[in-house]
Amino acid sequence: MHLKLRFDEVDRWFEKDKEILNHQPANGGWTVQQVLEHIYLTNFYLLILIEKGSKKAMRNYLNLDLNSEIKNYSFDKEKFEEVGEHGAFEWIRPEHMEPKGELNSTEIRNLIILQYHQCLEYLELMKNGEGLLCKTTMTVSELGKINVYEYIYFLSLHSRRHLTQMKNNESETIKN
Template identity: 45%
Template sequence: MKTEVINIIEAELMQTFEELFKWFYIDKELLNYAPNNKGWSIRKILEHISLTNQYLLMLISKGTRKALERSKKEDYAERVVDYDLDWQRMKIIGEHNSFVWNRPGHMEPRGKMRLAAIQQELESQLQQCRILLRKMPHGEGALYKIMMSVNNLGKIDVYHHIYFLVQHAKRHLTQIEQVETEFNLGV
């Protein structure tokens, strides 16, 4: 297993969450500004990211457990020697409006969650991801695949799922920047 795959995932994870955390310290008027297209405010986007991560982390945690169980029963070292993540296919997830997706209702922000609670949840989710990556340092995450219907990704392994979580947040960082631009232009 090329540790560089895990290192890249973790580096992008850290960078993406650092960018997310900056948005908790902006002016309240910008934070709560609802764009003209009836889209979400930055506050609601941050809530949506935390809600989606919550769901994804349930799948990722389960996948990690299953992958680690398999790693104890299989000799997988040769299987993961040439492992590489499908970077290009996954990066599309991080591009805002790159595909159509109807999110489930439980990922819809309600706007009632306290801002501090959203931030705390995201901080906890970041740590969970880092812990799960550390539990699978030798390619174990490649041993278990979970279905991902978003953009017809199909069955993807645990490393891909963690990278999906990162890309999903990046997608919404672009959306946040668009809200900020509209706010600053006074449209």
């Protein structure tokens, strides 16, 4: 549900007029168009990790005790929440996640829609809890080792973080 909500919210931004999409904020930050491209790029790289993790989790299913993993699993929601809060922490993103302006709005929108469907496919593949069977280190906000489901949740929270940024841009555009 969280995932669908976030993807739907991001998708609605593509319907904004060009003035809102291309407004350069006074603080020198990204335009909404650039933020949307950044969301796509971040999703792209996270989905590479999610794909690898899901494959490994499914392989691990043959050798690990899934019931034990499920029984012993606890989710620290508080630890994750700041990922979704714009400005909650400082993090220098890798250069490959910086918007370059090489894709138009329609291309970015279509790619983000495909990314949503990829997430759903991974969740369907790991519908019995298998995503718990593979953990990978996430350096952002010192999350440490997180499982494949948590990576998908991170992807969703990342979008929420930038939805706030886009709303701030839009408010500034309307004031001017």
